[in-house]
Structure formats: C-alpha cells, structure tokens
Amino acid sequence: MLDVAKAAHVSVATVSAMINGSAPVSPELRNRIEQAIGLIGYKRNAIARSLKLGTTRTVGLMVADITNPFFTDVVAVIQDVLHRAGYAVMLCCNDEDVALQDEQIALLIDRSVDGLIIAPAGDDETLKRMIASANLPTVLIDRLCDGIDTDAVVLDNRRAVQDATIYMLGLGHRRIGYISGSLDTSTGRERLAGYRAALEAAGLPCEEDLIRIGNFREKDAYTAALQLLTSPERPTAIFSANNLMVIGVMKAIRDIGLHCPDDVSVASFDDFPWADVFQPHLTTIAQPVQAIGEQAAQLVLDRLSGASPEAPRRLVLQGRLVIRDSCRPVGSLAPRAIA
C-alpha cells in the first residue's frame, strides 16, 4: 500500500480511504490510485487489516464427526450461508472426544475467529471456561450444554423419539431394543427420555436390559445390537439413536443370520438420501438439516452484526417421522427375498 501511495504520489491515508470508501476522494486521485494498484498488482493484506480492526471475518465450526451425514449436510449449509456473507469457515472435528474438543476450540479461539458454531461432544469445565472467557458470538447446534448459555438451534429430540416409539408400539412391539448415544450429550439423554416417555405413557415397564449405549458410533452399536439379538428374549424391534449406529445394527442383524424387517423391525434417528432406494427402506426420523444450518449461521451473523437481543436465543425445530418399511407389525411374516 505504501508502494501504491508512492507510485500515485499520494499518501497511504488517501489510498486507504479510497479502497474502503471511508472518506471521499477526488476523481483525479481516485484514478491515479487505481492505475497504481493495477500496475503494482496490489492486494490489501487481510492479516494487517485483522490486526487493526480486531476482526477476521472467519467463524469456527466444530462438529462431532464430519463423516456423519447429518453433520455433513449441516456443515455444507452453514459454509454456504457464511460464505455468502463474506465469512470463511474453519472446520474442526472432535471425534466425540472431549479432550480433542478442548484442543480444537483452543485452536479456533487462538486463530481469533469472530464467532463459533459448535456441536459439543460433552460439557466439561474447560470448554465452559474457554467459551466464557473467549466472549465470542457462539451458537450451539444439535446439542445443548448446561452451563453454556448461548444461542442454540436444536431438535425436539424427545418428542421425535417418542413419536417413533409410539409408532413401533402401535405395530404391536413390546420388546423394543434401544441403542443409545452417549449420555454425556443432550441428544443422547433427550432421545432416550423420549423412548422412556412413550413406554410409560403406554403403561409399559421399561426394561433396562433393552437399553444399550452405542456412543453414536457404528462399531459400538454393532456390539450392542449383537448383545441385544443374542439375549434370551430377543427384542422384536430395535431403535437406533442415530444414523451411524443403525449401520452397525443392520450389520449385526445380518451377521447373526436374521433379516430386517422379517425377523426384527428397525427404525433410526436421522434420514439418508438413499433410504427409499435400497432395501430395506429404513423408517427414520428426518431432521430439517437445511433449516438447522441456515438458522445457526443466521444466529452468528446476527450477533456479529449486533442485531441480536441480549438474551440467548434458543430455536427448537421438529423432526419428522418418515415411515417406510423396516418396521412390521409384530407376528406378521412377509415373503422373503431368498429363502
């Protein structure tokens, strides 16, 4: 910029004023400066600008696992919206690991991001402290943490699972296995609560043996499902608390020589784009990923522009039960593909 100023025989202040339109500049100088810029190939330095302005126009985005199609979709939407608003996004994954999560958040804050959008793996003290002391516009997505009072957009998990459970109950299932996510997350807890609520409302006891923790990972869910399916009184249906785990559940069913939905009904949280193309067509709870991403991005953007009220805003969206054919009325037997 100094070079440009010299070449155009003006001061750096004038160049800056012109580039940012922060002060009126005479057409003549404006012209000279433009020429000089073209000649030198000058581009303003965002780092120096950040140092001076105290803003990086970058927001940090941390999710549990980018490999999870749900998060993938949400990340895509957020990236898109933020890009339109001129923001870059720094992406991190915590792999459902609290220690790694702390590390990533520290990295993000260290890089001076202007805002944070995170799907926390858990709510340890370090995280709370870092977020509080960073004092950045922050929005929680998917999962809540008590002790972190920021904007958030989440699903009505409880209600969604309750609906799904009621649906399975309505099909006559009485022993419904439940593969849960980590109870360190609000989603893990809320979804399980929905399952319990449905059973209770139906006046049914909740057998603790039917509940297994899968920690949202395929592998854990595989093991859990295997236990469930080999137990003396095998459940007639299984609900998986997310999309990764249902793959594990299906693998377990296959490996044990059973078939869905003939031998065991299956339903799951999170929808798949291919769910109605491949067999069995999975019955799922579809999340409004587009809306989640858009709202989350808008929430940070609002705070960034100072257009938000003081109080944290919490958006609760509704899931949608998509009934396909991985659940059968209990006792019914349909023709099978291969005997």
Add this chain to the structure above:
Amino acid sequence: MLDVAKAAHVSVATVSAMINGSAPVSPELRNRIEQAIGLIGYKRNAIARSLKLGTTRTVGLMVADITNPFFTDVVAVIQDVLHRAGYAVMLCCNDEDVALQDEQIALLIDRSVDGLIIAPAGDDETLKRMIASANLPTVLIDRLCDGIDTDAVVLDNRRAVQDATIYMLGLGHRRIGYISGSLDTSTGRERLAGYRAALEAAGLPCEEDLIRIGNFREKDAYTAALQLLTSPERPTAIFSANNLMVIGVMKAIRDIGLHCPDDVSVASFDDFPWADVFQPHLTTIAQPVQAIGEQAAQLVLDRLSGASPEAPRRLVLQGRLVIRDSCRPVGSLAPRAIA
C-alpha cells in the same frame, strides 16, 4: 505481552524469548514471567504473529461437494492430519461451479492461507492465474488440471473403470450404459476413457447413445438414467461414474418399475460404508480415501517445511473393484423379493 513484561519487571523481548524458546532465559525470570502470564491471563495474539512471521498456520481446503461421501472422508482425514501438525483448515465447496470456485479460492488466498489443497471443478484461466500468482504450496486431489503443475494425488481412474467394465463384459453384458461426470474434469474424462478402452479391447463398438453426462450430481444422473432405460434398446447394465449419481440411477430404475440386478445390473465408482448391508449390495470401485487424505496432507506439510524437491510430485493410487451382487450374468434370472 507488554503488560506481562511490566508485571514481571522484564522487557517484552525476554517474554517473547521465553515463550518461543528462541533464546535462553534465566530460571528466575522464567518463573516471574510465568506467574505474570497466569495472573494476567495472557495469550499470544496469532494475528500479530502472522503479520510479523508471514505465516498463518492455516491451509485452505476446497472440494467440489462436501456432501459427497468421498470428499467427506478425504476432508476428515486431511483435517485430522493437519490438526496434528498444528494447522487449522479453512473449508470451501465449489458446488461443481467454476465461478464459485474462483470466488472461494480468492477468499482463501485473501485470508493468507499457507497452503492449498483443492479438488478443482474445472480449469479456467482465472484459477490458473490465481494459483500461479499466489505462489503457495498447492496440492491437487482427485482431479488434475493441465496448466496447474503442482503436487497432486489422484486415482488411476482409467484403469479402475476399465477393470469394472471388463468385469461387466465378462458377465455377458454388451450394452452397458455409462453415466459420466463432467468432461471438464480429469476424473470425468479418465473414467470415460477407461470405459471406452475396455470396449475397444473387447473388440466391441462404443455406442455413443449409451453414454450420458450426469455431471456428478444425483439429479442429472436420474434424468440420464431415465433416458437410457426408456430407450428402444434398453442397456442390460449401467455404470455410474460416482456415488452421488448411482443414487439417481437406482431411483430411475425404481421409478420405471424395474429392479436391480434382476432387470438391469449396476456398478458404480466410489464405495459406501453401508454397501454390504442394504440391498442390492452394490458392486463398486472403492477409493483409498484414507491414503488419499494422508498423502495430500503430507504433501503440503512437506512443502511447508521445505522438505520437498523442486519438481511437483504426482501420486497415483489404485482403486479396488469390490464385487457384490448388483451385477448379474446377462440373461440369468434370480428369484425376486416381491413378484
């Protein structure tokens, strides 16, 4: 840092020397400084550091579509490796759109990333010029661009598709539909070349009518497959040049009232984690995503540390044909799920 220096009754130089270990500091001062840091809650400012050092410890990562499981996996690996090395990653998607791509790359370069990992949507002049003038460590993944002579890690696309086609040919298929990606990409061209090569080697003519462009998107592929399947002489098999498009193909097959593999065989580029759980079990070409991600990340890291030779390094990995049961010998008819 000035505050810390004051509180510890030393100079900023000493504080800096201690923090960076760039010069020996006496244990006593070291102690005083540490105390002061804890007291003030000092954290060194990465922006100022970047301005001074000319490095941001951030690399830009651009892929066509984060929603594509292939890219998702690669991104996850890259993010992981780079994080371990202390680098943050800025993520962008070009949505297979050249204009958007230029915008994103400009954004990344403007943010002064230290390196670039990109899966280009196409090779327009602007992109070439930007990359050349940015003069950054750059590695191309998945797709090559002539005119961009940088490090790269790609697949032997031609050979992989050739193998798959030979396999289908071996099953007796003579009319194999081919749903191609954009021919503006090297993958689009190379994969198609593999198909052609296989036909030619078998002494078969290549009917241009059997080749349709799907641009790597599900929707386009759906339309293309529909055309193929309703044509007077319907192909007995279809190959899809990527994972997104095969979903479109399967939807077309379903919507037209046909079944795979009974009525039409299907194979596709890119594997799915659930491919051997849901029916039909898709025959695919699996890419070594882990290796691709690791190598790509290592390539930038090497350049960043100056440990690379001058000449660009090009890594070509091999795909693996995973035969499942979405392809049948032509003419054979197996029992069907529902009559």
Add this chain to the structure above:
DNA sequence: TTGTACGCGTTATCAC
C-alpha cells in the same frame, strides 16, 4: 542475559 527500538500493513484521528 536483558532492554530498546523498529518494522510488519492497515486504519483512524487529527490537522491542514
């Protein structure tokens, strides 16, 4: 071993 002073590229505030 420690302290001083300067430069990195911008922008904002003031004089003119």
Add this chain to the structure above:
DNA sequence: GTGATAACGCGTACAA
C-alpha cells in the same frame, strides 16, 4: 479533500 502519524501486538536485530 488530503496528508502525517499513532496505534494494533508481535518478533528480532542490535546494543548494552
């Protein structure tokens, strides 16, 4: 309308 100059926070010669 324009120009000089002081920050922003850090690293680092160079001198002590």
